[in-house]
Amino acid sequence: MEGTAAVVGSGPNGLGAAVVLARAGLEVTVFEAAPSPGGAARSSDLLGPGTVVDLGSAVHPFGAASPLFSRLGLHRHGLEWLHPPVVAAHPLDDGPPGLLHRSLERTAEELGPDGRAWSALHRGVVERWEETVESVLGPLVRPPAHPLALAGFGLRAPWPAAATARALFRTEQARGLFAGSAAHSVLPARHVLTSAFGTLFGAAAHATGWPVARGGSQAIVDALVADLREHGGRVVAGTPVTDLDQVRPADVVLLDLTPRQVLGLRGLELPARYRRALARWRYGTASYKVDLLLDGPVPWRDPRVGRAGTVHVGGTLAQIDAAESEARAGRVPERPFVLVAQQGAADPSRAPEGRQVLWAYAHVPHGCDDPVAGERVLAQIERFAPGLRDRVLARVDTPPSRLEAWNANLVGGDIGGGALDGLQQVFRPAVRADPYATGAPGVWLCSSSTPPGGGVHGMAGDHAARSALRDLARRRRSGG
């Protein structure tokens, strides 16, 4: 199809949208505020020469599972998923850690008395993984492409993760693994629908794994940009868009922005009702990031934890739930839930020989920059890895305000483009038949504030671009 497209913002969704539009034949320009493309999927040598630090996203279960990324064949542009020997570990004060493996059978076997329940909960979703992913990575307001797969998954989804874990599992290992996976939703485990996250992340581990990108998450961005260029598109970096006239004329405009930024754009006439809905949009709990360079491996009390790509540092189910509830209530948790990535377990290129880059963030109250959070992140890791502090060669804390200064979409340090609770779980950013339509002719929203929400998978971009193309074809047919 002939025509021109402008995309504002070059996160994975903006780039995903741009590639879909370029492949459809449009002439695409992506405008990016930052000096380089990639949004929250960029990497740098933040911790010194020879280090590769993922400045935002690190671990990519839904990148590996993304129908868009596989359709595009991003491996042609050098993207390679690397898998750690253990998918995720959940260390505990007492007893061995919970370990999540690619193999469902091995995970179940090691979970002993909870093995059968673990299998029963995940097997059906793993067996219908591709259909499930296509449905959950799409707008839930549309009829699902695979109703049966979604129904199987949906039976488990509505329950709070805490209730599911307590009903099904007896050991803290299984409960912790499930609660840790559910906590990727950035919601307390007592919150409805968190079982959906627990089950989905668990099933993803067994179906596709939770890999990292060889050479840093930046490789995902570089592959998308290469594909865009291959199809005639271009990225104009260092160009914050404040007025839509900067990007016009264009037949379609896609905004990889969150509602607050959309409302701040000049030259965009939105229907009053949609504008009011965007003004009601709620941002969620923030992340406080801590990156460490260590002079060797993390001294985990149980060395098996060192083989995991992801470590859920938060203790028991009850402790994780309490930490998430504290952060939501506006207090820095004494013992925060900390997500740790050890990309080096899969990709030795991340640090100079003998060193290790450790990536971590804790959930803290929205917009809270209190440096005590950084100390508590270290204390939490040290709880399961005594002597960690003695190994630290370099440390960089990135509190919520700095995350937002780096990428305006991370409002108040919310890394998901808006809270994932209440109506916002399904209706992102407003209740409407096409969640990507802004109501302004030719202007579409494609960020993680639209379905399916946060994560590096590009699927919001894919769906938004397809909506835009369908609409453009309709306008052309009707001579508009």
Ligand SMILES: Cc1cc2nc3c(=O)[nH]c(=O)nc-3n(C[C@H](O)[C@H](O)[C@H](O)COP(=O)(O)OP(=O)(O)OC[C@H]3O[C@@H](n4cnc5c(N)ncnc54)[C@H](O)[C@@H]3O)c2cc1C
């Ligand atoms: C610390 C952190 C850890 C994360 N961990 C993971 C993880 O392990 N796995 C995972 O899958 N996901 C993770 N995520 C989430 C994931 O990175 C995001 O959900 C994803 O990047 C969202 O993509 P997006 O395209 O919607 O927006 P973004 O990636 O946020 O990109 C938006 C882009 O728009 C640009 N922009 C904003 N305003 C303007 C403007 N006015 N003009 C021009 N450009 C503008 C920004 O500079 C940015 O480049 C993490 C995020 C963070 C911050």
